[in-house]
Amino acid sequence: MRRRILIVEDDRTLRQALTFNLEREGYEVRSAVDGQQALDWARNDQFDLMLLDVMLPGMSGIEVLRVLRTDGIGTPVIVLSAKGDEIDRVVGLKVGADDYVAKPFSRPELLARIEAVLRRDRRATAEVPDTEERIEVGSLTINRARREASFGGEPLQLTLKEFDLLTHLAAHPGRIFTRDQLLARIWGLDYEGDDRTVDVHVSWLRGKLRDRDGHNYFRTVRGVGYAFSPRPEVATAS
Numbered sequence: 001m002r003r004r005i006l007i008v009e010d011d012r013t014l015r016q017a018l019t020f021n022l023e024r025e026g027y028e029v030r031s032a033v034d035g036q037q038a039l040d041w042a043r044n045d046q047f048d049l050m051l052l053d054v055m056l057p058g059m060s061g062i063e064v065l066r067v068l069r070t071d072g073i074g075t076p077v078i079v080l081s082a083k084g085d086e087i088d089r090v091v092g093l094k095v096g097a098d099d100y101v102a103k104p105f106s107r108p109e110l111l112a113r114i115e116a117v118l119r120r121d122r123r124a125t126a127e128v129p130d131t132e133e134r135i136e137v138g139s140l141t142i143n144r145a146r147r148e149a150s151f152g153g154e155p156l157q158l159t160l161k162e163f164d165l166l167t168h169l170a171a172h173p174g175r176i177f178t179r180d181q182l183l184a185r186i187w188g189l190d191y192e193g194d195d196r197t198v199d200v201h202v203s204w205l206r207g208k209l210r211d212r213d214g215h216n217y218f219r220t221v222r223g224v225g226y227a228f229s230p231r232p233e234v235a236t237a238s
Helices: 012-024 036-045 062-069 087-095 107-127 161-172 179-187 196-213 232-237
Strands: 002-007 028-032 049-053 077-081 100-103 135-139 138-143 148-151 174-177 217-219 225-228
Touching: 002 012, 002 036, 002 174, 012 028, 012 107, 028 036, 028 138, 036 049, 036 062, 049 062, 049 107, 062 077, 062 087, 077 225, 087 161, 100 107, 135 161, 135 196, 148 161, 148 196, 161 196, 161 225, 174 179, 179 196, 179 225, 196 217
Parallel strands: 002 028, 002 049, 049 077, 077 100
Antiparallel strands: 135 138, 138 148, 174 225, 217 225
């Protein structure tokens, strides 16, 4: 079965070029010209990946992505934008993008990024168990099958990558993982970003859990990486 891609791009010339090149590679392609049309497509159809432009008429691409993730739509998203500043990349990743490609980009680069994200998504899907699987560490509860996390019974609002990172670390409390190990496990061996991505996501998770009870659940091992660090009484009890 052909993989299905939704292109969200208001520039007609670029949209047509992307459609032509992706269909030539064997993908089934649909397109939207603005944020609302993209949301309608995503809510009513199934796609393997979305190419999402940031600068859209009406609703920005970042806002589209925010709504998708709030609605629980986990379609992998590659953000496309002429904005190349680090702050734009960080915002896109924080909201839930799987990758970020700055315009102008080459055809081989974009195709490689698409293939990399689709491979990561296939691996992640294969690893989700068919039966309910839970991780409980003190007040933290993670339901892998449902991709839900809560703290003290209250839901945690996490992006896709935050959930994957928290699940991996919490499943091995106390174990130190290098940034490279976490990049390979969560973002894939072929991820072309740098290890600051790990630092940023750990910082977001640290803040979200610390806000609940004041404890720092992520131990930084200088020059190495991170370990999930539950409260001492939890570690002792286990």
